Amino acid sequence: MxxxxxxxxxxxxxxxxxxxxxxxxxxxxxxxxxxxxxxxxxxxxxxxxxxxxxxxxxxxxxxxxxxxxxxxxxxxxxxxxxxxxxxxxxxxxxxxxxxxxxxxxxEPVVRPGEFVTLSPILLKDKKTNQSIVHDTPGYKDTLEMAINAQIKNYMKVEGTVRVIHFEPQAVRNRTIKGRTVLAQKGRMLLDGEEEQLRFLVNHGIGRSPALGFGMVVRV
CATH class of the missing domain: 3.30.70.1890 (Alpha-Beta Plaits)
Incomplete structure (x- = not known):
């Protein structure tokens, strides 16, 4: 909701x-x-x-x-x-x-199709722990892996959401507890089961959703 x-x-x-x-x-x-x-x-x-x-x-x-x-x-x-x-x-x-x-x-509309960010998505590189944005090589694949890892972690099922396309918009500098991170706004085409897409809409994509990152809605 x-x-x-x-x-x-x-x-x-x-x-x-x-x-x-x-x-x-x-x-x-x-x-x-x-x-x-x-x-x-x-x-x-x-x-x-x-x-x-x-x-x-x-x-x-x-x-x-x-x-x-x-x-x-x-x-x-x-x-x-x-x-x-x-x-x-x-x-x-x-x-x-x-x-x-x-x-x-x-109750938000949830079905496969185009989604847009209401707050920028925060992703980090596993090796460097640095925030990454759209011009990082393999960003779309990293985004998809992060989405399905969240689904598996919280829903206890295998995530099957696919990021068909990601259209970057603004990159935002944001401060969390005195540290600056980069977060990505954009539009994306997602395909997957409605239950898993609903989880993303209600709980966000990427890191720190309760800190104002990764909220998406269906266009």
């Missing part, structure tokens, strides 16, 4: 360029207010696939409207988030203050 949080800034300000990690901190702190024990479990590294976050997407600089989205297959996480980001809730991401103006919960 996807939960979309609509935001408003009175000064017409949009999100700062490098805000992914800051947004994840805000989300976690608000979840923690409603259930400390469960939020603590979500924060554990081995449970990071409990949800995936998009970036904050501006709607209009003139009106100060924007939104972000959370994907999860956990009804409990969805319920926590619904309480944490009820309309009129105020949040501060970086130096930008927002007020929640609306909340929408929907």
């Amino acid at each position: 996807h939960l979309t949080v609509s935001l408003h800034n009175n000064d017409g300000l949009g999100p700062k360029y490098d805000h992914n990690f800051k947004l994840s901190g805000v989300v976690y702190s608000h979840l923690k207010k409603h259930n400390t024990e469960e939020a603590g479990a979500i924060h554990d590294s081995h449970k990071r696939s409990a949800f995936v976050l998009s970036e904050i997407h501006p709607v209009s600089k003139k009106t100060g409207e924007s939104w972000f989205r959370m994907g999860t297959s956990s009804d409990y996480v969805l319920k926590m988030a619904g309480k944490a980001f009820a309309p009129s809730t105020k949040i501060t991401v970086g130096a930008v203050e927002y007020q929640v103006t609306g909340l929408t919960i929907e």
